Amino acid sequence: MFVDSNVLVYVRDSAHRDKQRQAEAWMAELWRSRRGRVSTQVLSEFYVNATQKLRPGLDRETARADVRALLAWQPLDLDSRVFEEAWGIQDRDKLAFWDALIVAAAKVGGCGYVLTEDLQHGQKIAGVRVVNPFRSLPNSLS
Helix, strand or coil, rough: CCECHHHHHHHHCCHHHHHHHHHHHHHHHHHHCCCCCCEEHHHHHHHHHHHCCCCCCHHHHHHHHHHHHHHHHCCCCCCHHHHHHHHHCCCCCCCHHHHHHHHHHHHHHCCCCCECCCCCCCCEEEEEEEECCCCCHHHHHC
């Protein structure tokens, strides 16, 4: 399961307790099942959003520790294959480039699902099913 940065940010967002709890549940299940995957783009977005946009924001060392932990998921690098796939998705499915890049990374990384609130729940894009973590429980995909 490919995880978008918004899910990672909600884990640290105490201003949105309901979403925080749901994001924590998803992350706990992904760690337990060893099914989580991210890209370098996701880690970068998480770090910037967690330290600069989140209120209250994380201090740099805490955010860096989170990123270091997620390195265990072997983040997918954004290479020519991912970019080519993203451009195809952008054109074919009329997605914003950043969203297409997330779906492309999930596809190239061999993930059947992408966990995000930024796309339509249940939608299938390039063979990848969108799961909104706030509309579905982690055990619903077992």
